[in-house]
Amino acid sequence: MSIRTIEWPEDRDAILDHIYQVHGSQDYEALATWYGSFPNFDPADCFVIDGDYEDEIAAHAMLVPRMIQIGNSLLPTAEVSTVGTLEPYRRQGFARALLDVLHTRMHEKEFALGLMFGLPSFYEAWQYEYAVGLYLTSYESDIAVDMALKAGHWDMVHSYQRRTADRLMARNQPVSIRRFYVDDLPAVNALYTAESARGHYLIARDETTWRWQLDMMTRIGRNDPDDFLVAEIDGQITAYARLVTQEPVNWFRDNDAARFSVIEAAGEHPDAIDALLVEIARTAQAFGIDRIGLFVHPESTFMKHALVHGGSLRTFTGAGFVRLHNLPLTLELLVPTLEARRLNSPFASRGYRLIVSTEYEQVEVELGMGSLEEVALEAPSTSLLRLITGWYGIDHLNNGFHERYYDLLRVLFPRRDPKIALADLM
Numbered sequence: 001m002s003i004r005t006i007e008w009p010e011d012r013d014a015i016l017d018h019i020y021q022v023h024g025s026q027d028y029e030a031l032a033t034w035y036g037s038f039p040n041f042d043p044a045d046c047f048v049i050d051g052d053y054e055d056e057i058a059a060h061a062m063l064v065p066r067m068i069q070i071g072n073s074l075l076p077t078a079e080v081s082t083v084g085t086l087e088p089y090r091r092q093g094f095a096r097a098l099l100d101v102l103h104t105r106m107h108e109k110e111f112a113l114g115l116m117f118g119l120p121s122f123y124e125a126w127q128y129e130y131a132v133g134l135y136l137t138s139y140e141s142d143i144a145v146d147m148a149l150k151a152g153h154w155d156m157v158h159s160y161q162r163r164t165a166d167r168l169m170a171r172n173q174p175v176s177i178r179r180f181y182v183d184d185l186p187a188v189n190a191l192y193t194a195e196s197a198r199g200h201y202l203i204a205r206d207e208t209t210w211r212w213q214l215d216m217m218t219r220i221g222r223n224d225p226d227d228f229l230v231a232e233i234d235g236q237i238t239a240y241a242r243l244v245t246q247e248p249v250n251w252f253r254d255n256d257a258a259r260f261s262v263i264e265a266a267g268e269h270p271d272a273i274d275a276l277l278v279e280i281a282r283t284a285q286a287f288g289i290d291r292i293g294l295f296v297h298p299e300s301t302f303m304k305h306a307l308v309h310g311g312s313l314r315t316f317t318g319a320g321f322v323r324l325h326n327l328p329l330t331l332e333l334l335v336p337t338l339e340a341r342r343l344n345s346p347f348a349s350r351g352y353r354l355i356v357s358t359e360y361e362q363v364e365v366e367l368g369m370g371s372l373e374e375v376a377l378e379a380p381s382t383s384l385l386r387l388i389t390g391w392y393g394i395d396h397l398n399n400g401f402h403e404r405y406y407d408l409l410r411v412l413f414p415r416r417d418p419k420i421a422l423a424d425l426m
Helices: 012-023 028-034 094-108 120-126 159-168 182-197 207-219 270-286 301-308 327-343 381-389 403-412
Strands: 003-005 046-050 057-070 073-085 113-116 129-134 141-144 176-179 228-233 236-244 261-267 291-294 318-324 351-357 362-367 372-378
Touching: 003 094, 012 028, 012 046, 012 057, 012 073, 028 207, 046 094, 057 094, 057 113, 057 182, 057 381, 073 094, 073 327, 094 120, 120 318, 129 381, 141 301, 159 301, 176 270, 182 207, 182 228, 182 236, 182 261, 228 270, 236 270, 236 301, 261 270, 261 301, 270 291, 270 301, 291 301, 318 381, 327 351, 327 362, 327 381, 327 403, 372 403
Parallel strands: 073 113, 261 291, 351 372
Antiparallel strands: 003 046, 046 057, 057 073, 113 318, 129 318, 141 291, 176 228, 228 236, 236 261, 351 362
16 A cells, blocks of 8 residues: 555546545536635645556545634644545555544644544544534524515514514614625625634635635536625625525435525624525525525524524534644644633633643643643543534533632633534535
């Protein structure tokens, strides 16, 4: 068995043939368009084992550079992608050998975390564990079009409507809804980043990534100019929503998945969210659609408005696997977020030396100034990883810390509901 990095673009045809044979025809066109085109693509991150025949690739695996956002911290993350072995070469350890090489490469490039989507039993050997959610499952949140059309029309004389509008802080303020233009990208990205800081989306995007993603979705037929809407108030973009209007996006529901879906939304202005919901419903109505799939966070402002107007919430999601690849780098990059959490808590006036231990290593970080009180936290790397992403809260640990630091650790590692946007999976 000999593992090598790919030669690009010389190996392109052989790689695409391998992908077709391993992953099938259903997603082949999308994968063929995606491979080699994403930002920061590096052939040195792609590894293959050649087959017995000329131009045959027996096994393949690669790294896709990502940035995971936790609070205001950005953690360089390597997604393990397109791992596969041709049928004649399976059960010979090819995939395991490729995974070992990928993790060596992750160490060389100083990634903090690893990320992947696949079979749990195979990847557990490398300490990958459920630690983030996906907006895909056997269910999906949705709202009937006729109910969504009622959004934004608050009768302040009607007692219930007046109280509901007051709870949502809606004021019937004039809102302009229009399609997204490239010049809107800084404002839209700021809204997305704020939503990510709240844990509603996990993958950070810079302008290059945004542009590539929009182009990619257009090329595979999942993005039309009218599928990206922004809401303006007094000339300022205050919310946005992205749609897929022509086909299902929930591949776990082949028969009854929604054929018209909101795949991403951000913004907190209540009147802007209501106006977006109405415009989305009008668009769905024009397509003859009676139900809109909602792939947005259950705690987001957009979902709160959808639920008020009759939406149905499904909170069970699929899950992605994360690996705590480099603990010292991870904690170093998390310090600004941990500090922000401490400063917005009853512990703001005190300083701490946080000593974190796993079965492999021990790392210290300092929070605050002056005399530092030592706080020890010991946990298996998989559990610590879940604390870091927010998939777990400190209550999930039965031991590993002194009880008197329970409240502090709950502040530093709050339970959240982190999810990866559907657009980042397409």
